[in-house]
Amino acid sequence: MANILVVDDEMGIRELLSEILSDEGHAIQLAENAQQAREARAGGAPDLVLLDIWMPDTDGVTLLKEWQRDGLLTMPVIMMSGHATIDTAVEATRIGALNFLEKPIALQKLLKAVQQGLTRAQETVRAPALAPRPVVTTQPEESTPGGFSSQPTPALAAARGAGQIVASGDNHLFNLSFDLPLREARDAFERMYFEHHLGREGGSMTRVAEKTGLERTHLYRKLKQLGVEPGKLAKKNA
Numbered sequence: 001m002a003n004i005l006v007v008d009d010e011m012g013i014r015e016l017l018s019e020i021l022s023d024e025g026h027a028i029q030l031a032e033n034a035q036q037a038r039e040a041r042a043g044g045a046p047d048l049v050l051l052d053i054w055m056p057d058t059d060g061v062t063l064l065k066e067w068q069r070d071g072l073l074t075m076p077v078i079m080m081s082g083h084a085t086i087d088t089a090v091e092a093t094r095i096g097a098l099n100f101l102e103k104p105i106a107l108q109k110l111l112k113a114v115q116q117g118l119t120r121a122q123e124t125v126r127a128p129a130l131a132p133r134p135v136v137t138t139q140p141e142e143s144t145p146g147g148f149s150s151q152p153t154p155a156l157a158a159a160r161g162a163g164q165i166v167a168s169g170d171n172h173l174f175n176l177s178f179d180l181p182l183r184e185a186r187d188a189f190e191r192m193y194f195e196h197h198l199g200r201e202g203g204s205m206t207r208v209a210e211k212t213g214l215e216r217t218h219l220y221r222k223l224k225q226l227g228v229e230p231g232k233l234a235k236k237n238a
Contacts, residue, residue: 002047002118005029007037007063008080009055013103017050020110034058041067045075048117051097053081053088061088064095068183076117080105094225096186099218120213191226203230 004026006017011032018028029046031037034057040046053060060079067073079092082103089100098120099113180188194208201207208230209216223230 001025001027002121003027003029004114005031005037005040005046005049007031007034007049007055007060008052009033010052013052013080017110020107021114024111024114026114034060034063037063038066041072045072047075047121048114049075049077050101050114051077051079053079053092054083061092061095064092064097068096071182076120078113078117090221090225093218093221099215116213116215123213187226190222191228194223194226194228198228198230205230 004021006014006021006028008014008017009032014030014032018030021028029040031040033055037049037051051060051064060081064073064077064079067077073096076098077096078099078101079089079097080101080103081088092100098117101109101113178185194212197208197211201211205216205219209219212219214222
């Protein structure tokens with residue numbers, strides 16, 4: 001059972017979603033505007049949020065930006081709208097929304113999106129225990145066995161001065177500066193994350209979508225927003 005917050009100014013939509021998700025065994029909390037959603041989030045992070053875009057007081061995209069800015073976007077958020085444009089959906093995704101559902105919402109699409117969101121939330125919780133422990137390198141280079149140069153490359157040297165070098169479990173080095181603004185740091189991490197999986201899967205969007213838990217359409221939008229080109233990565237790793 002998961003705790004799901006449904007934010008929508010239409011009572012009929014709130015009641016319908018509440019009934020459907022309650023039948024699936026979830027605990028549902030309802031909010032009819034952004035202020036009520038803020039109050040609900042202040043009481044603790046739900047496992048998932050279904051957030052309408054067009055609301056009378058504050059629209060859903062603005063609320064999403066507030067949560068992202070204040071470090072409160074720690075749960076998967078699925079945006080909903082019957083009138084949003086592709087640009088609005090892309091913007092919400094760029095800010096941090098996991099998915100976008102167009103009203104009227106088909107039952108199977110709703111349940112699939114909710115399941116994907118809850119799976120993502122569980123993976124995020126388990127990640128620290130399952131993922132290889134990152135190694136943060138801050139000391140000077142030592143000589144290494146096997147004839148490899150012990151001198152850092154200019155990129156690594158610059159990274160050490162600007163932030164942190166994080167070594168992943170497959171011995172790839174990634175440069176992530178902790179001095180960046182939160183949004184830029186997140187974009188940098190996501191770019192490295194998707195480039196890593198695209199490289200491992202030979203550029204296969206289908207396998208990367210399965211691996212990352214994203215729908216292909218959402219994955220394409222995310223890669224375009226990050227400036228990641230799957231074709232080039234596939235050729236590079238061929």
